[in-house]
């Protein structure tokens with residue numbers, strides 16, 4: 001997992017394996033392959049609008065959780081476009097533009113994560129050509145509320161195994177009210193576009209420090225961990241390297257933090273202490289503390305939701321209530337970085353066909 005992250009940073013993309021702990025992919029050119037349904041007439045972007053293309057890029061697939069390899073879009077793919085179009089319609093223009101660069105939105109029958117996103121890494125001079133997303137099918141079939149979905153996800157970090165999307169009484173309670181009271185899909189899709197926009201604009205960026213030799217070709221993890229955040233990059237706000245937070249944000253229970261494909265995780269007994277330790281950091285959510293990439297995608301989501309209207313994200317432990325939307329408002333370093341990033345001329349992937 002760590003190895004892949006570093007490859008991503010370098011744009012080497014030597015492997016296409018999914019990062020098991022997170023929800024994004026960087027593919028090599030030619031690896032994103034899918035066959036549309038016979039009824040799905042595809043129009044190049046020049047001949048249609050980004051919104052009209054949504055129906056053409058939906059692709060219901062058999063479950064593999066991996067976008068690599070040729071995937072056949074199944075009959076009925078187009079019928080999943082309605083909830084996605086609804087999200088498109090309420091998003092700010094800057095996020096809507098990211099739809100134009102999508103080649104495909106996979107509708108995944110079953111997977112551990114809620115969704116994933118990815119890009120196809122091309123020659124650095126051409127920028128990103130090709131991007132894609134995968135969304136868990138039930139999120140498109142039913143308008144699950146954000147409280148159920150993010151409560152279920154939060155509890156996963158404490159080792160609670162519950163059917164989707166059930167909140168168990170023994171875990172932390174989460175309450176999320178999104179602007180416009182739309183379904184959890186609104187948050188999920190903004191988060192995934194956050195990854196695509198991060199990769200297209202190098203929000204997270206790492207470099208081998210001056211005077212150091214980083215022998216990345218050896219594939220040795222210790223060599224990758226020598227890389228440090230580029231000054232003024234998103235990474236520089238919280239991260240010592242691509243894997244570990246800066247010392248002042250590296251709280252003790254961070255070492256057991258894991259959501260997906262975990263070898264170790266927090267337990268219910270850690271709930272009170274975990275949030276006490278997370279509170280003084282500048283990580284806006286639990287998931288944001290996982291890696292620089294999730295940190296960006298979560299913070300990007302908070303920024304965009306704040307543009308969309310009033311909303312709230314609360315976590316309640318047996319002893320304490322935490323307001324994450326308030327935390328974001330008070331996290332000046334990240335909030336102001338994100339505002340100026342978002343207001344610049346953002347780069348977007350171009351679709352590969």
Ligand SMILES: [Zn+2]
Pocket residue numbers: 022023024191192195293294297
């Ligand atoms: Zn993510």
